[in-house]
Structure formats: C-alpha cells, structure tokens
Amino acid sequence: MNVWRIALRLLRRDWRSGELYLLAAALVITVAAVTAVGFFTDRVETSIERQGSELIASDLAIDSSAPIPQTLDAEAKARGLATARTVEFRSVVVADQGPRLVNIKAVDPGYPLRGELRVRQGVDTLDEPAPQGPSQGEVWVESRLLALLGVRIGDTLGVGETRLRIGAVLTQEPDAGRSFFNIAPRVMMNAADLEATGLIGPASRATYRLLIAGEDERVASYRDWLEPRLAANMSAESASKARPEFATAVDRAARFLHLATLTTLLVAGAAIALASHRLVERQTDAVAVMRCLGAPRRLLIRIFVLRLVLFGLIASLVGCLLGWLAQAGLVDTLSGWLGEELPPPSAAPLLVGVTTGLVSLLGFALPPLLQLAQVTPLRALRRDAGRPRASAAITLAAAALALGLLILWQAQDxxxxxxxxxxxxxxxxxxxxxxxxxxxxxxxxxxxxxxxxxxxxxxxxxxxxxxxxxxxxxxxxxxxxxxxxxxxxxxxxxxxxxxxTDAPNYFLINIQPQEVEPLRDFLAESGIERTDILPMIRGRLTHIGDHQVEPSDYQDPRAERLATREFNLSYGTEPQPDNRIAAGAWWPDAEAPPQFSVETGIAETLGIALGDTLTFWVSGHAVSGPVTSLREVQWDSFNVNFFVVSSPALLRDEAATYITSFHLPAGSDALIAELSRRFPSVTPLDVDxxxxxxxxxxxxxxxxxxxxxxxxxxxxxxxxxxxxxxxxxxxxxxxxxxxxxxxxxxxxxxxxxxxxxxxxxxxxxxxxxxxxxxxxxxxxxxxxxxxxxxxxxxxxxxxxxxxxxxxxxxxxxxxxxxxxxxxxxxxxx
Structure with missing residues (x-):
C-alpha cells in the first residue's frame, strides 16, 4: 500500500507541476488514432456481415444443380433453424407482343429468411414491403418486362404450359445482387405453380437453393454437420462470405487505415521519447532527495513502473474517449459507402487502444525513467554530480521492440x-x-x-x-x-x-459475329472514336498442368469461387493498351501456336505460373495451351479486359459473342435508343x-x-x-x-x-x-x-x-x- 500511495502522490504532484502534459498529449494522440480506426472498422465489419445475410436472403445458402435432398431440410428444422427453398432458371414467357427471355425464380412461402421483398401494386404507386413471395397463380415481374411485352399489372403471361396473372412489379429482391450481369428481366413465381409449367425436368439447367437462418451458434453447428455431406454438385455459402468484393475492399481499407495509424505511432513515439528525456531531467533532484531519505533502488524502480502504468492507463482511457468521438466524425465522412446506418461497435477496440498506449509508453519512456534509480544521494548536496546517463542501446532496443510488436499487431499481415x-x-x-x-x-x-x-x-x-x-x-x-x-x-x-472524365460508361454485350462490322461502322458514324470490339468465349478451368482444379484445394474463398465458375475468355494479336506484360512475352503474331496470357492477380490466387499448361472446357470439349505471359491489368480504366487471353490459333474457331465499351457524352441518350432499334440482340449496360x-x-x-x-x-x-x-x-x-x-x-x-x-x-x-x-x-x-x-x-x-x-x-x-x-x-x- 505504501508503494501505491507514494506512486499516486508523485503522479498527482507531477501532473500539477505540468511535467506530464507533453507526455500525456503524445500518448492520447496515439491511442485516439488507433481506437478511432479500430471503432470504425469494427462497425464496418459488423455491417458487412449483416448485409451478407441480406444478400443471400439467409444466414446460410446451399446451391445445387439438382434438387436438394429433403434430409438436409429436415436436419435444419430439427436444429431449430428456419428454411426456405428457391429454384432459378432461364426460360421464355409469352404475351401478345411475342416471347421474351427471362430469369425465373420460384419461391416457397418462407422466402426470404433475411432481407426484404418490395413490390409496387401500380404504375403510379410507391413500392411497399411484401412479407412473402407471390401467391399461387400469380407472378411478380420487373418493370422493364412490362414495357418489353406491352403488358400491365393484371394481364397474364404464358409461362411454359400455364398462364399466370401479373400481380405486382418487383422492385427489390434481397439476393438479386448475387449475379452482376442479370441481363434478362426477372420474374418471381410461387413454387406451387412450378410443376404446372412443365419447365423443370431431369435434364433442366436450373439452380436449386436451400436457405437456412437462425442463431449464429446453431447455424455454425449445422454447417459443421453439413460439410462432409455435401455432394460434388453442391456448394454452401455463409453470410460472412457473401460480399467478397465488399469485404476485400473494406479489408484493404482497414489495413491502410491501420498503417496510417502506425505513422502517427512512429511520430508520437518520437514525442514520447523526447518528453521522457525532459521528464528525467526534471525528476533527478526529487529522486536524489528520496535516496537521501533511505529509499532503495528496488523501491524506486517499483514506484517508477507503477506510476508509469497508472499514468498510461489514465492517458489511454482519455485517448479511447477521444477515439470514440473521432470515429463518429470518420463515419460521417464516409457516410454512404455502405448505404445504411452502421451498427454500434464492440468493446474490442478499447482493449486494443489501452494495450497500444501501455506498450508504446513502456517501450519509449520506461528505460530512461529506470535510469533515475541510478541517481546518487550526493546529487542532493552537489549539483555537479550530474544526471544518470541512459544506455542508448537499451533505450533503442526497448523502443524498437515496442514498435515492432505494435507494427506486427496493427499491420495484420x-x-x-x-x-x-x-x-x-x-x-x-x-x-x-x-x-x-x-x-x-x-x-x-x-x-x-x-x-x-x-x-x-x-x-x-x-x-x-x-x-x-x-x-x-x-x-x-x-x-x-x-x-x-x-x-x-x-x-x-x-x-x-x-x-x-472520359472513362467508358457503356458496355455493349451479346454482339453476334455478323454484327461486329456494322456496329463498328454505326459507332464511328455516331462520333464514338475508338471502340475495341473483342470476342468473348465461356470456358471452365479444369486443369492446371496435370492437376485437376477442385474448389476444395483452395482455402482462399475467392480462389474457391474461381474454381467453380466459368471464365470469360478472349483472344487477340496484341495486349490491351492498359495491360502491361509483367513476366514472359506476348505472342509475335496471329499465327503463333496455342498459348495463354493470364492476369497476375488471378495467377497468384489460383497458383498459376509461367510455363503451366491450362486446360479449359469450352463448348463441350477441352482446349489447352501453355502460359507464356503474365499481365498487370488496370481494371479501374473501365475498358474491356479479361483474366485469361489466348493466341488467336487457340480460340478463334470457338463460338463467341462480342463485347465492347465506350464513353457516351451526356445528352446522347438518343444514340442508345437508335442502337437498340438497329441491333435488337445487342444489350447495352449503363455503368455511369x-x-x-x-x-x-x-x-x-x-x-x-x-x-x-x-x-x-x-x-x-x-x-x-x-x-x-x-x-x-x-x-x-x-x-x-x-x-x-x-x-x-x-x-x-x-x-x-x-x-x-x-x-x-x-x-x-x-x-x-x-x-x-x-x-x-x-x-x-x-x-x-x-x-x-x-x-x-x-x-x-x-x-x-x-x-x-x-x-x-x-x-x-x-x-x-x-x-x-x-x-x-x-x-x-
């Protein structure tokens, strides 16, 4: 108790004398920077998880290319979880103005488990929430389908072998954003009407989905039970991984902000070291008097450490409070990034802030203060006895150790x-x-x-x-x-x-081979100067060398998704202007033997190296070629680019559609209307x-x-x-x-x-x-x-x-x- 009392008394005296102001300011700034970023990223990560549940309309989604066994549904219900089923496929609906290709989703009454459906009951009415999907005998459609077919709410659509009434306009669907290119209009129907349409058979191309939601612990337990029972044609997606592009962006932003706080830590560490040097000078006489009164060095060391820890705790808590206030300003600065109000943060950043404050204070300030224990009692009588000199090696080693620990912690890499x-x-x-x-x-x-x-x-x-x-x-x-x-x-x-400012803001897809030259002429006549119309072929990566590509081989979620999806492949004689060859060499001409060029990011993700032979399944057969170059792609140019490009000899005989992008000046919307009239199969995508x-x-x-x-x-x-x-x-x-x-x-x-x-x-x-x-x-x-x-x-x-x-x-x-x-x-x- 005497040590505590002495430490508190000395701490109070030092504060009143103003000797700790500079040290406190440096420490408060350090902790405030760390906790402000910590609070903000904690709130963002919680929000992403919440949005992930809404994006898949559940907490866990099981996808399959075949009907999902009832045993999986029954097990989920036995564990107290809610379930719902959907079936998605492409088909044609018929009205008076003819047929139209659409994306159809059949849902049961439980859909959605997370998120919200919204519909509009009339052309001039506002949208409103819907507790569940369409009733039996009706469909909900996107507004653009009404214009394409020339129908209204209340009319009927021919869906397969039956006709269903248009009950409302579908304005919001939680899991519609799972597919970026939803080219065809969406139609939602009741699952009870699916059999009557006759559209789904044993060989139908459809995606069957089982949605599951409930308490986090129960969902996690069910997923553990599920993983060994998933068939080869099934995949499970959790809410935490439903927004990979968003989660990746936030993860990178969080790392950048954490590293930005390290800059503050480096600078504030220098201030802490200088302030500690000043504090040692001011404390020397007081320590000499304490030595004259019989205080042993061990007691002084205990007092110094305890006083420093108490001071660090108080300053760190003040810094945490300032960080809490500062993160509110950061959230306001970045409002709109996530499109909703962020949830409150957890208490974890407080622990991070206090720990950072104590580690930085002990690392930068403790070694000089410990040298005070070496003050001789003679100093109280003879000022020329001098001050103890801190060991430069010990001081630098302690500061480097503290700094290294904090960098390892904050960098997260x-x-x-x-x-x-x-x-x-x-x-x-x-x-x-x-x-x-x-x-x-x-x-x-x-x-x-x-x-x-x-x-x-x-x-x-x-x-x-x-x-x-x-x-x-x-x-x-x-x-x-x-x-x-x-x-x-x-x-x-x-x-x-x-x-x-002139970045491409329109993409044209679904261009047929016979339309390439007429479309290029049309764009040139319309004042669109440079348009690269490039071929696009769909292919699934099956082998890297002799190794068969399996999603289970990858731990990275992005690599796992890439292993299951089809790639958009292309071919050409020259790399795109915003591509840079990072390794290897581009093929010399159009007659070069079969070979591939791969984007560096996807090559790193999937483990592809120069010289590897890639095999893709294209149009019912395999195509193979070695990787002869790796490219760095400037994706934010908004030009058409591809992860994998081949020499013309490899893919030019495959069935392909074409794609291009261009910049459309403001006020030129009439050009798109004329383009759609002259090229009805071409789909324009506005990316403004x-x-x-x-x-x-x-x-x-x-x-x-x-x-x-x-x-x-x-x-x-x-x-x-x-x-x-x-x-x-x-x-x-x-x-x-x-x-x-x-x-x-x-x-x-x-x-x-x-x-x-x-x-x-x-x-x-x-x-x-x-x-x-x-x-x-x-x-x-x-x-x-x-x-x-x-x-x-x-x-x-x-x-x-x-x-x-x-x-x-x-x-x-x-x-x-x-x-x-x-x-x-x-x-x-």
Whole structure:
C-alpha cells in the first residue's frame, strides 16, 4: 500500500507541476488514432456481415444443380433453424407482343429468411414491403418486362404450359445482387405453380437453393454437420462470405487505415521519447532527495513502473474517449459507402487502444525513467554530480521492440509488417548517421565563422547526442508534415486523375459475329472514336498442368469461387493498351501456336505460373495451351479486359459473342435508343452509376486519409515542441555561465536563432529527402501511379522548417535570457 500511495502522490504532484502534459498529449494522440480506426472498422465489419445475410436472403445458402435432398431440410428444422427453398432458371414467357427471355425464380412461402421483398401494386404507386413471395397463380415481374411485352399489372403471361396473372412489379429482391450481369428481366413465381409449367425436368439447367437462418451458434453447428455431406454438385455459402468484393475492399481499407495509424505511432513515439528525456531531467533532484531519505533502488524502480502504468492507463482511457468521438466524425465522412446506418461497435477496440498506449509508453519512456534509480544521494548536496546517463542501446532496443510488436499487431499481415519494420529501422539508422555527419559538418563550419554564427553552430557540435535527438525529432515531425501537406496531395491527385472524365460508361454485350462490322461502322458514324470490339468465349478451368482444379484445394474463398465458375475468355494479336506484360512475352503474331496470357492477380490466387499448361472446357470439349505471359491489368480504366487471353490459333474457331465499351457524352441518350432499334440482340449496360460510385469512393477515400493523418499532424507538432523543450535544462546553465562571462542578451539571442535555424535546415533537408523517397515508393510500388517530384516540397521542407523552427526555438528559449545569471547558476549548481 505504501508503494501505491507514494506512486499516486508523485503522479498527482507531477501532473500539477505540468511535467506530464507533453507526455500525456503524445500518448492520447496515439491511442485516439488507433481506437478511432479500430471503432470504425469494427462497425464496418459488423455491417458487412449483416448485409451478407441480406444478400443471400439467409444466414446460410446451399446451391445445387439438382434438387436438394429433403434430409438436409429436415436436419435444419430439427436444429431449430428456419428454411426456405428457391429454384432459378432461364426460360421464355409469352404475351401478345411475342416471347421474351427471362430469369425465373420460384419461391416457397418462407422466402426470404433475411432481407426484404418490395413490390409496387401500380404504375403510379410507391413500392411497399411484401412479407412473402407471390401467391399461387400469380407472378411478380420487373418493370422493364412490362414495357418489353406491352403488358400491365393484371394481364397474364404464358409461362411454359400455364398462364399466370401479373400481380405486382418487383422492385427489390434481397439476393438479386448475387449475379452482376442479370441481363434478362426477372420474374418471381410461387413454387406451387412450378410443376404446372412443365419447365423443370431431369435434364433442366436450373439452380436449386436451400436457405437456412437462425442463431449464429446453431447455424455454425449445422454447417459443421453439413460439410462432409455435401455432394460434388453442391456448394454452401455463409453470410460472412457473401460480399467478397465488399469485404476485400473494406479489408484493404482497414489495413491502410491501420498503417496510417502506425505513422502517427512512429511520430508520437518520437514525442514520447523526447518528453521522457525532459521528464528525467526534471525528476533527478526529487529522486536524489528520496535516496537521501533511505529509499532503495528496488523501491524506486517499483514506484517508477507503477506510476508509469497508472499514468498510461489514465492517458489511454482519455485517448479511447477521444477515439470514440473521432470515429463518429470518420463515419460521417464516409457516410454512404455502405448505404445504411452502421451498427454500434464492440468493446474490442478499447482493449486494443489501452494495450497500444501501455506498450508504446513502456517501450519509449520506461528505460530512461529506470535510469533515475541510478541517481546518487550526493546529487542532493552537489549539483555537479550530474544526471544518470541512459544506455542508448537499451533505450533503442526497448523502443524498437515496442514498435515492432505494435507494427506486427496493427499491420495484420506478417510479410507486410516485417517489410515495414525493416524499412523503419533502416530509415532510423540512416537518419542517425546523416544527423551525425551533418553535426560534424556544422562543427567544422563553426571554426571558420565568428560571432553569433560560431556560437550557434558550436552549440550543435558540442552536444552530438542531444543534437541527434533534437534534429531527429525535428526531422520526424517535419517528415510527417510534408507527407501530409505535399506528398499526400500529390498521391491523391494522381489517384483522382487515374479515373479520367472520359472513362467508358457503356458496355455493349451479346454482339453476334455478323454484327461486329456494322456496329463498328454505326459507332464511328455516331462520333464514338475508338471502340475495341473483342470476342468473348465461356470456358471452365479444369486443369492446371496435370492437376485437376477442385474448389476444395483452395482455402482462399475467392480462389474457391474461381474454381467453380466459368471464365470469360478472349483472344487477340496484341495486349490491351492498359495491360502491361509483367513476366514472359506476348505472342509475335496471329499465327503463333496455342498459348495463354493470364492476369497476375488471378495467377497468384489460383497458383498459376509461367510455363503451366491450362486446360479449359469450352463448348463441350477441352482446349489447352501453355502460359507464356503474365499481365498487370488496370481494371479501374473501365475498358474491356479479361483474366485469361489466348493466341488467336487457340480460340478463334470457338463460338463467341462480342463485347465492347465506350464513353457516351451526356445528352446522347438518343444514340442508345437508335442502337437498340438497329441491333435488337445487342444489350447495352449503363455503368455511369458504377463510375459515380467509384468517384465517390475516391473522393471520400481522400477525406478519410486526410482525417486519419490529422492525428499525425498533431503528433508532428508535438515532436517539434518536445525537441525544443528537451534541451532547456542544459541551456539554462550554459546561458548563465555565458552571461557571467560577459555575453550580451543580443548575442545569445542571435546564437540561439542560428542554432535552431541550422537545426531546422538540417532536419528539413533530411525530411525532404525521406518524404520524396517515400512518396515515390508509395506511388510506384504500392499504388502504381505516376509520381512527379515536387519542387515546393523542398522549399517548404528546407527553408520553411529552417524559418519555423528557428523562430519557434528562439521564442521558446528567450525566457532563459531575461532571467538573472545568478538564478540560473544556482539552479544548475
């Protein structure tokens, strides 16, 4: 209890004296950045899981190409789970204006188990929720089918061997988004009418689906029971994996935001280290008195550790509160990304925030404080006994260990984390070496100058370790500001420019071979300048080399899906303009032997390498060829692109349809109407809405980056302030001696301006080099953007930091000059 009481009393005294303010600010900023991102990503992940259930209209969906056995349904009901069945297939419906190809879904009364059906009862009425699907004897149809067939609500459709009444317009269907290209209009009917249509037989191509929903534990238990009983033609999809494209995007965004918080952690860690150095200086006399009163070193160590932990807990909790408030702002900044209100977060980010705060504080601040236990009692009587010198090796090792642990934790990717750790350690080592060289250069220049210039430059060379700490701190702070103010803007501007204003906003699919040339002529006559009309052949990947492709061979959900789906294949004599050959070589001409070119991402996902032989099942037979090149594809160009492209000799004799994309200027909608009239089999797809979403994501992504890096900005300012404060105690004694020896205030003020301006120039030079290099690496290696060197970065980094730090340092130390020299000498001696 005595240790606790002493620790609390000392902590309260230190806080009242203001000695902990800087340390607390750095720690609060670190924890706030970590928890703000943590709270936000936690809410997003919960929302994705909820949306996943709505996307598959259940918590678990079983798909099959044949009727699903009743035993699976019965087992689910026995476990207290709700079930529903659907059957989907393509067929033709008939009305007065002729037949029309449609997607038909037959549902039973339990559908949907998750999500909401919405219908419209009349042309001019609003849509409304529907508790279940159509009643027996009626169908619900998409509004475009009414226009295509020239029918109205209340008319009948011929569906197979029966006729069903159109009961409503289908406006929302939870699992309609499972297929991106729903080209044919959708029709929903009651499963009880399916037999009467005569459309489903033993050889019919249909997708049978069993939907299951209930408590998470029961669904998980049922899935464990189900997996060994799934037939080869069945697959199970859970809600957590129902939004792979969304989950992947959020996962990448979460990693980026977590890494952005690491930038704050790096900068704030420097502030914590500088503030700890200052705290050790201020605590030395108090510890000497405690040693005179008989306090053993072991007791002092216990008090220091306990006091630091208590302080860390309090500051971390304040940081968590600030992070909670900050994530609300981040959610508001990114509102609309998920299209709904996010659920409240869990308490897990609180634990992450507190742990991060304690680890960073103990790693950066504890080693210098533990050196206080080495203070001799003689220090209380003789000030010239000096302060204990912290072991640089121990201090750096502890900081590196803490930083490494936090990077491994936050990066959530061991490979990326180790690369980042190596980069950080290499950058710090380079920074220290450069500072030492520059300080030595300043010392050499001091001997060749006179007056305040000599005094100011000599001050840098006189304390090399202090200069390394101070200039290093200034450099890290300026680096953070440059990355935020200049490099960030360059990268984000390049990101925004990567999606041009004339990006294709229309796709034309289902183009028949005989329509290719007439369509190309029509588009040219209409002012559409460049149109690549490319062949598209459907094929399923069956073998990679001699190995048969099985979904069960892959643990990655995306690879598992790719192993079960059909690919859109194409062929050509040249790669697309937005493709880059990353490995291997493209075939020389149209007569080259059979071979494939594969996109690098899908090659990595499926384990495809150069030289592998790929076999696809195309139109009832196998086609094979070696992989002779890997391509990097710029997917966000919105041009037509393919995962797998072959030489013409391999696929040109296969049955194919054609596809193209082009940019349609605003106000040219009449062109699409004329195109549909002249080419009725061609299906136009308007992707303007998708383009708008992409641009919106980019715009809001820019805001998110700025929002998170605001913490880094504050941390950078703290580092520079801490760098100025770190040497005040030594300067007080030096100025007292110089004043006693006759140095005037004006001369000392000039020397301070020279010293801090020189430190600012050196720090700015190093920060500019690191910022420019970092920006280039990020642009070229990570974002694959064009990066142009910015001359303003050097102006702001070198001259701006020299002026700003010179002015701030001079103003901060000016109070030392107006105090009587005797006061400074008494305090120092």
């Amino acid at each position: 061991p490979t990326l984390a180790w690369k980042l750790i190596a980069g950080v350690l290499g950058a710090l080592a380079t920074l220290i070496l450069c500072v030492l060289l520059l300080v030595r250069l300043a010392g050499g220049l001091a001997g060749r100058t006179r007056g305040v210039w000599r005094l100011g430059l000599a001050a840098l060379a006189r304390r090399p370790s202090g200069a390394v700490l101070q200039i290093g701190g200034f450099g890290i702070g300026i680096l953070a500001l440059l990355l935020l103010a200049v490099v960030r803007l360059d990268l984000l501007r390049a990101w925004e420019d990567s999606l041009p 809405a998708i383009l708008d979403q992409v641009r919106q994501v980019i715009d809001r992504g820019v805001l998110a980056v700025e929002y998170v890096f605001a913490f880094t900005l504050v941390a950078g300012l703290l580092v520079m302030y801490a760098g100025i404060q770190a040497s005040l105690e030594d300067r007080r004694a030096e100025h007292g001696i110089l004043r006693t020896l006759g140095a005037g205030r004006r001369a000392l003020l000039g020397s301070l301006a020279v010293e801090f301006a020189a430190a600012g120039l050196l720090a700015g030079l190093l920060a500019s080099v690191f910022a420019e290099t970092t920006g280039w690496l990020l642009a070229e290696q990570l974002f694959e953007l064009e990066f142009s060197f910015n001359p303003w970065l050097w102006v702001m980094g070198v001259l701006g930091s020299g002026l700003a730090i010179g002015l701030a340092g001079t103003l901060a130390t000016y109070p030392l000059l107006i105090r009587p020299p005797l006061q400074a000498l008494r305090r120092a001696g």
